[in-house]
Amino acid sequence: MNISLTLSIFLLSIHVSVTSSSPTAKAFAEGADEAGGSKQNLGGGDAIRRTSLLDPSVAPRRELSGKVIIKRKTPARLKKEGNTDKEIKEIRERGKSQIAKSKVVYESVVNGGDDDFQVVEVPGGKGNEGKFIEALMKNPEPYEFVEPDYVEYPDAIDPNDPLRGNQWHHGVMQSREAWSINTGSESVTVAICDTGIDTEHPDLKGNRLEGYNAVSGLWENNGGAITAVHPHGTMCAGCPAAMGNNNVGIAGVGWNFKHRPGRVSDTTDGNSNSSILADCARKMCEKEDVKVVSVSYSGPETLSRRSAATYCKSQGALMVNSAGNDDRDLTQYGQADNDDLIVVGATTSSDFKSSFSAYGTYVDVWAPGISVYSTTRGGGYTYVSGTSFSCPLTAGVIALIWSANPELTPDQVEAILKEGTDGSFGTNPSPYGRINSLKSLQLLGPVTSSPTKSPVRPTPSPTKAPVTQSPTKSPVPPTPLPTKAPVPPTPSPTKAPVTQSPTKSPVPPTPLPTKAPVPPTPFPTDRPTQPPTNFECSSIRRKDTCNDNVLCKWEGSLKTGNCVENSGAGPGPSPPGCAVSGDSCRDVPCCDGSTCPGGKPSRRVCP
Numbered sequence: 001m002n003i004s005l006t007l008s009i010f011l012l013s014i015h016v017s018v019t020s021s022s023p024t025a026k027a028f029a030e031g032a033d034e035a036g037g038s039k040q041n042l043g044g045g046d047a048i049r050r051t052s053l054l055d056p057s058v059a060p061r062r063e064l065s066g067k068v069i070i071k072r073k074t075p076a077r078l079k080k081e082g083n084t085d086k087e088i089k090e091i092r093e094r095g096k097s098q099i100a101k102s103k104v105v106y107e108s109v110v111n112g113g114d115d116d117f118q119v120v121e122v123p124g125g126k127g128n129e130g131k132f133i134e135a136l137m138k139n140p141e142p143y144e145f146v147e148p149d150y151v152e153y154p155d156a157i158d159p160n161d162p163l164r165g166n167q168w169h170h171g172v173m174q175s176r177e178a179w180s181i182n183t184g185s186e187s188v189t190v191a192i193c194d195t196g197i198d199t200e201h202p203d204l205k206g207n208r209l210e211g212y213n214a215v216s217g218l219w220e221n222n223g224g225a226i227t228a229v230h231p232h233g234t235m236c237a238g239c240p241a242a243m244g245n246n247n248v249g250i251a252g253v254g255w256n257f258k259h260r261p262g263r264v265s266d267t268t269d270g271n272s273n274s275s276i277l278a279d280c281a282r283k284m285c286e287k288e289d290v291k292v293v294s295v296s297y298s299g300p301e302t303l304s305r306r307s308a309a310t311y312c313k314s315q316g317a318l319m320v321n322s323a324g325n326d327d328r329d330l331t332q333y334g335q336a337d338n339d340d341l342i343v344v345g346a347t348t349s350s351d352f353k354s355s356f357s358a359y360g361t362y363v364d365v366w367a368p369g370i371s372v373y374s375t376t377r378g379g380g381y382t383y384v385s386g387t388s389f390s391c392p393l394t395a396g397v398i399a400l401i402w403s404a405n406p407e408l409t410p411d412q413v414e415a416i417l418k419e420g421t422d423g424s425f426g427t428n429p430s431p432y433g434r435i436n437s438l439k440s441l442q443l444l445g446p447v448t449s450s451p452t453k454s455p456v457r458p459t460p461s462p463t464k465a466p467v468t469q470s471p472t473k474s475p476v477p478p479t480p481l482p483t484k485a486p487v488p489p490t491p492s493p494t495k496a497p498v499t500q501s502p503t504k505s506p507v508p509p510t511p512l513p514t515k516a517p518v519p520p521t522p523f524p525t526d527r528p529t530q531p532p533t534n535f536e537c538s539s540i541r542r543k544d545t546c547n548d549n550v551l552c553k554w555e556g557s558l559k560t561g562n563c564v565e566n567s568g569a570g571p572g573p574s575p576p577g578c579a580v581s582g583d584s585c586r587d588v589p590c591c592d593g594s595t596c597p598g599g600k601p602s603r604r605v606c607p
Contacts, residue, residue, distance in 0.1 A: 062151060062152050062153065062298050062299060063151040064126045064129060064148055065149050065151050065273060066125040067120065067121055067148070067149040067273075067275075068119070068120055068132055068133060068146060068147065068148055069117055069118075069145075069146065069148070069275050069278075069304050070143060071116075071145050071146070071303075071304070072092055072095040072099075072117075072144065073091070073092070073095075073143065073144045074115050078092070091141055091142050092142060094139070094141075095143060098136065098139070099118050099120060102120035102122075102123070103120060104118050104120050105120065106119035106276070106279075107119070108275065108278065108283075110282050110283070110286060110311065117275070117278070117304070119149050133147070133148075145304070147303050147304060148274075149273050149304075150273065150274045150298075150299055150302070151271055151273060152271070152272050152273060152277060152297045152298045152299045153271055153298050154194070154232045154271075154296060154297055154386075166373055168349050168371070168373075169368035169372055170251070172349070172351060172368060172436075173368070173393070173434075173437045174436055174437055174438035174439070175251075175253060175437050175438075177437075177438040178437035178441050179255070181404065181438075181441045182400060182403050182404040182441060183245070183255040184244075184252075184253070184255050184256045184257045184396075184399065184400055184403050185257070185403035186257070186258055187406070188257055188258070188289070188399045188402050189209060189258040189260055189287065189289040189290045189291065189399075190241050190257050190260075190290075190291075190292055190294060190395050190399050191260045191281075191285070191287070191290045191292070192233060192237045192259060192260070192262060192294050192392060192395075193262035193280035193284065193294065193297075194233030194236050194237075194262065194263070194264060194270075194294075194295075194297075195229050195230035195232045196226050196227050196228040196230075196261055196263040196265075197211070197226060197233050197237055198227075198231075198234040198379065199226070199227055201234060201377075201379050202249065203238060203246075203249040204238065204241065204259070206243055207241060207243055207259060208260075209259065209289070210260065211226035211260055211262060212224055212261075212262045212263070212280065212283055213225050213226060213263045214262055214272075214276045214277070214279045214283065215263065215264065215266045215272075215276060216266075217279070224263070225263065226262075226263045228377050229263070229266060229268055229270065230270035231376050233261060233263070233270075234375050234377045235374050235376055235384045235389065236294065236296050236374075236388060236391070236392045237259055237261065237392070238374035238381075239395075240254065240257060240259070240393065240396030240399060241253075241259035242375055243256070249375065250373060250374070250381060253400055253437065254399055254400050257403075258289060260284060260290060262281075262283070262284050262293075264276045264277055264280050274302050274304045274305065275304060277305065278304040278308040280293075280295075281305075281308040281309070281311075281319050282308050285311065285312035285317040286315055290317055291317050291318070291399055291402045292317060292319070292395045293312055293317060293319045293320070293395075294320050294391050294392040294394075294395035295320070295321045295322070295391070296321075296388035296389070296392065297321070297322065298324050300321040300322070300323060300324065300330075300341060300343045301362065306340065309340040309341035309342075312340075312410075316409075316410060317410065318342060318410050318413060319341055319342065320342045320343075320391050320392075321341055321342070321343055321391060322343075322344055322386070322388050322390060322391040323343050323345040323346070323357055323359070323362075323390075324357075324358040324387060325346075325356040325386050325387055325388075326358060327359075328358045328359075328360075329427060329428060330358050330361075330362035330363060331360035331361045331362060332360075332362075333362040334361070334362055335430070336361060336362060336363065336418075336430035336431070336432060341364075342398075342417075343362055343364050344366065344387060344391045344394045345365075345366045345367075345369075345390065345425060345426065346368070346370065346386065346387045346390040347367065347369060347390070347434050348368075348370045349368070349370060349371070351423060351434060352425070353426045354385075356386070357369060357390075359425065359426025359427060359429070360427065360429075361428050361429070361430050362430075363429075364418065364432060365417065365430075365432050365434070365435055366390065366421070366433055366434040366435070367391070367394045367435045368389075368390060368434075369387050369388075369389055369390035370385050372385065372389040372393070374389065394435050397435050398413055398414075398417055400437055400440070400441065401413050401416055401417060401440055401441065404441055405444050416440050417435065417440055418432040419439075419440075419443055420436050420438075420439035420442070421434055421436060422434050422436050422439070590606035590607075594607050
């Protein structure tokens with residue numbers, strides 16, 4: 001499964017179909033109004049699907065940002081398209097030079113630099129994304145995709161129920177029966193790209209690994225802040241990874257999974273961007289221990305999200321995204337099995353589609369999403385609703401499958417997840433239903449139960465009679481990976497030490513995203529930095545008015561001058577409290593040691 005064909009169609013169709021005179025182009029440039037006054041714009045798929053995004057009745061909750069994501073084709077993809085090494089270099093350089101004409105405000109680099117995307121500011125700002133993309137795509141050859149860098153919102157519905165310890169979702173998912181087969185391995189990690197985490201939560205801190213801040217591009221140990229700016233991330237983390245069998249709070253889908261928080265927002269409302277969400281997923285899935293990345297934000301149809309999922313699959317991991325809470329039919333974006341992103345809709349406790357969940361053939365699977373009881377900020381627990389929580393529950397089942405058989409490929413795990421689902425939901429449903437932990441594990445055939453290892457005190461396994469294994473289905477054959485190119489801290493208050501695992505061996509260390517580079521200051525860092533020119537300074541008393549490698553140039557007055565860089569033609573850096581040639585030495589000595597002449601004060605200047 002890959003999106004190479006879709007992307008190729010998009011690159012061609014946007015050039016041919018979206019013209020400046022067409023209604024599509026006009027709507028693309030102007031955006032479509034949405035409830036709340038925000039504007040929308042195109043994002044994802046071929047020309048037909050992109051045009052449908054202009055319909056305000058199906059517009060997701062997102063806003064334009066005045067920025068665009070540009071992803072160049074990787075060398076591997078260009079090679080597959082039949083280009084020579086020389087042509088590949090020329091094509092990529094041509095794309096790079098075109099990108100350099102705009103202001104780059106964000107960058108994500110993986111796979112040793114061969115797989116990258118940039119975010120650039122659009123001339124004219126918001127509303128001009130369409131015109132900018134149309135102009136760029138007049139030469140589409142270097143690019144895999146170009147799309148607006150939307151402002152995305154968490155797919156959550158604010159909880160309003162009182163605190164109660166009732167995890168009804170484990171019942172419909174048959175979690176307890178599944179735990180008699182496997183309770184989750186501590187060698188499997190779930191990454192949560194969200195709003196950060198309550199680092200002191202008693203049900204989360206014991207299994208937390210180093211996090212990543214995708215806004216700053218820094219891992220936690222290098223200064224990346226991962227503490228919760230909004231409770232959404234902590235709520236999501238508890239769904240798959242709350243520690244089980246520890247006499248505290250609740251249990252996640254697996255008892256022993258490790259988890260990594262990826263903070264994608266530095267604002268208290270939790271909003272993020274498509275580019276930052278994609279970077280978080282790409283960076284997380286490079287970690288050796290990460291087997292699944294959960295993203296509970298709007299925009300599952302964007303090409304940047306689907307490209308990130310393809311890259312994760314190339315790294316031996318899967319990526320899951322919430323379908324959205326806008327009751328949209330996502331069928332226009334394709335079939336569930338035609339891309340690498342696993343999109344999850346929400347169901348009720350009665351096993352019906354939730355009223356708010358997006359639906360359609362683009363939705364891969366479904367999971368409980370109404371009144372899911374999970375962790376929250378401040379060390380507490382609460383009921384939460386939204387596809388935001390269906391998504392990490394699905395990530396938990398994926399992690400449970402990999403715990404039972406770590407030798408499976410991503411395509412095999414995805415097939416097992418889907419084959420083990422129940423029912424069918426919504427209009428234009430995909431072939432798959434609501435996730436079921438037990439059925440998915442039973443598809444693996446006889447497996448050795450994992451020890452019910454507990455971080456605190458072991459208790460007996462569930463007393464339910466052992467589950468009879470269903471007949472083993474034919475083994476899932478390995479599916480070839482897509483031929484598409486693989487696509488600080490605020491010091492954590494966590495008392496438990498943060499463990500840092502190695503990155504996956506096939507991927508060499510990659511540089512952190514190159515935000516606007518900060519040039520080294522030419523001044524000593526132990527003294528106040530002042531501009532080298534056009535800064536008024538005293539030419540009589542030089543102390544602390546200019547830094548050591550600038551001179552106070554006299555401009556015809558004994559009172560003031562300008563700090564200018566010392567080019568070496570003058571007497572050299574001057575110590576504080578001395579006068580240079582032509583300056584008054586009535587009150588301070590000459591810097592070069594010359595004797596200050598006597599006579600009238602107006603003649604007492606250094607020679």
